[in-house]
Amino acid sequence: MTQPQKRDQLVITRVFNVSREQVWKAWTEPEQLKKWLSPKGFSAPFSSIDLRVGGRYLNSMRGPDGKDIWSTGVYREVVPPERLVMTDSFADEKGEVVSATYYGLGSEFPRELQITLTLDKEEDKTKLTLKHAGINNLSEKDVSDMEQGWNESLDKLAVHLEASASKQL
Numbered sequence: 001m002t003q004p005q006k007r008d009q010l011v012i013t014r015v016f017n018v019s020r021e022q023v024w025k026a027w028t029e030p031e032q033l034k035k036w037l038s039p040k041g042f043s044a045p046f047s048s049i050d051l052r053v054g055g056r057y058l059n060s061m062r063g064p065d066g067k068d069i070w071s072t073g074v075y076r077e078v079v080p081p082e083r084l085v086m087t088d089s090f091a092d093e094k095g096e097v098v099s100a101t102y103y104g105l106g107s108e109f110p111r112e113l114q115i116t117l118t119l120d121k122e123e124d125k126t127k128l129t130l131k132h133a134g135i136n137n138l139s140e141k142d143v144s145d146m147e148q149g150w151n152e153s154l155d156k157l158a159v160h161l162e163a164s165a166s167k168q169l
Contacts, residue, residue: 009133010147014154018161020119020126024081026157026164027117033059036160039152053078057086058095068093069103073115084117088132108137128154 030047046060070091077085100109113134
């Protein structure tokens, strides 16, 4: 009996009814990021972004229990308004990389994953493709939870972008 092949990356695609520039700003401006980068029931009270190759970000998500989960990474590619490539790691509130076990998750989580965000122009819309790579050691449940978290965050992004677009009219 063969084992099912594990995915090495999670890929999610969405289309937003706004320009690439608007989606880009939502990903690269801390005040906007805080409005959407967290799953349902969570908030994002802190975001710091040094948007340049070699620059770092530090974000927090606050759970319904009031506990913060921090993440950090380094920007590897910054091509406005088309593409972002960054590392992704769990962190403490100072931005120091920590093991997933710090937050009670399994030791199978790699210390560093990679996120690639591509924004393609489609007439007056934007196609977002998110790739979260390096997940091949994670359980199907962990990958499913990650996918759900990203989809819930992107649902919030859609609402945020629609609200921002209607304010500009």
